[in-house]
Amino acid sequence: MKKLKIILAAVLIASIFTVSGTNSIWADNLFSGFFKSTEKERSNSANSGDLIVVLDAGHGGRDSGAVGNGLYEKSLTLKIAQYCKAELEKYKGVKVYLTRANDTFVDLSKRVSKASAVKADVFVSIHLNSSSDTKAKGAEVFYPNSNYRPSIGEKGRKLAGAIQKNLVSLGLRDRKIKTRSSMIGSKYPDDSTADYYAVIRGSKQAGFPGVIVEHAFISNPSDAGKHLKTAVALKKLAAADAEGIAACYGLKKAKDQTLTKTKITKLTGKTSSSVSIGWSKVKGASGYEIYRSNSRDGVYEPIASVKKATTVSFRDRSVTSGKTYFYKVRPYKMSGERKQTAGFCAPQKVRLLNKPDIFVDGKSKARAKVSWKQVSGAQKYEIYRSDSKNGQYKKLAVVKDYASFQDAGRTSGKTYFYKVRAVGTGIKGNTYSSFSISQSDQ
Ligand SMILES: [Zn+2]
Known part of the structure; x- marks a missing residue:
């Protein structure tokens, strides 16, 4: 604002004052009832x-x-x-x-x-x-x-x-x-x-x-x-x-209420090419950021940002069969346009299992041997059987220390189809490979 030099007379009638040459109208008029x-x-x-x-x-x-x-x-x-x-x-x-x-x-x-x-x-x-x-x-x-x-x-x-x-x-x-x-x-x-x-x-x-x-x-x-x-x-x-x-x-600063870290509570391979990750909910978080690396101390890249406070799980489908991945999660909080993040949780690892290649040997009509090559990282294998290739498969057995299974529960004259998947460890749940291609004994 400039020092005022009031131009009186006509301006006064117009009830607007001009301030020293600029048109800053610091009017001294009263807009009654305006x-x-x-x-x-x-x-x-x-x-x-x-x-x-x-x-x-x-x-x-x-x-x-x-x-x-x-x-x-x-x-x-x-x-x-x-x-x-x-x-x-x-x-x-x-x-x-x-x-x-x-x-x-x-x-x-x-x-x-x-x-x-x-x-x-x-x-x-x-x-x-x-x-x-x-x-x-x-x-x-x-x-x-x-x-x-x-x-x-x-x-x-x-x-x-x-x-x-x-x-x-x-x-x-x-x-x-x-x-x-x-x-x-x-x-x-x-x-x-x-x-x-x-x-x-x-x-x-x-x-x-x-x-x-x-x-x-x-x-x-x-x-x-x-x-x-x-x-x-x-x-x-x-x-x-x-x-x-x-x-x-008497305004108080919005406390940068320190967000606590989260913790990975679930990490499993869902198939040979997807990972399911879950974490604990953090009070005050607006969402969560998920990072991934190929090694524990390697470079972690952001792979997803979950933008809902209530969503505490994510399915990562951008993974490759047979590889090992490390995950870290951190909560964030938006205050206006500002993003505040907490520290990362401890990284957790998951190994994706390759799907087994299986071979079925129908030695006799009553017995068949289903065998496969060991899948690295697998703890056990699940064998499934069906009467038709695209029918319903039922779990026949779980095999721990072998890479084969003898099916003696067959009815003569029938054709059976087999599928096997590898099972490994995960956090709060097993890690599964995808199912093998279905094979019959014919
Ligand atoms: Zn001014």
Whole structure:
């Protein structure tokens, strides 16, 4: 905001003041009844418990705001507003809106009506100061006067104080917190003198406190150099605002409630080319990431992200028969756009079993020998039999130490079909190969 040189007369009739050459319309006119005046003052509880903060990046579009030291106020206020939003969203129980999110012109009255529309609890207008005296420097915050709705003035004063304290602690000169009342006799509905600044006045009429934060002087080389030229510096200004708001409204940081690690509770080969993995549910997790490697201490690659807190299993079909795989899982949590992950669980191993090649020797009509080549990693084999190739197969036997089985339970004159699968160990369940090709004794 620039120092005011009020152009009177005709402009006064139009009830808009132009500020020193820019079209920053810090109107000292009162839009009586423009904002629906809320009879009751808002309280946090009126808004489903969340504190609604509206951040107002000053100027924008054709209104560049103040310009100095190669900097445009409208660009810096937008950055500070965006950084401040991100900072505030680290807290619990707060919802943050911007009156503009890009380089557009927004009318002052529109800024407050936008805030009113989202049921704002507080309106924070973000500005940079400027003066023809380039020695002028420091931070100041404007808050509502004590007229009309004194409690709004009081809330605003506390907020202004909290923000100003943080700005001063960054090394900015303390220009104090201030009120400014109308100089042309604008009145509130109760006939008391209105606040001078349109957004402070409009906010009070709409039922919430509005403050204007003049972070630093864009016209001062030292303020500009130390506080406005880098993203790091702007983020500090934004954090000063956010922490001031948080302190004033008693917001608590959303505890990065440390996610605990999970544990693989199930890991089995389902076929020769799929793995089934299960893990324990972690409180507070939004989902889980599954990683895989070919060796215990090798490089683990992400293979899947389970995006549901309630899903604690995954089937990995991108595996190859006969190979050994190691799996690790970690939970993650989304807070807004931020992703927080816990550490990985201990890796667990599964060996996929090749499907056996079998041979059936029908020595006699009553007996047959089913044999196969040992499958490495197998603990035992299951032999299945059916009357027809594509019929129902029934488990005949489980063989542990041999690679063959004698079927003596045959009826003469019938043809039988056999299938075998290898069985290995897994976590909470066996690991199975796929079934062999079905063979008959003919
Ligand atoms: Zn400004």
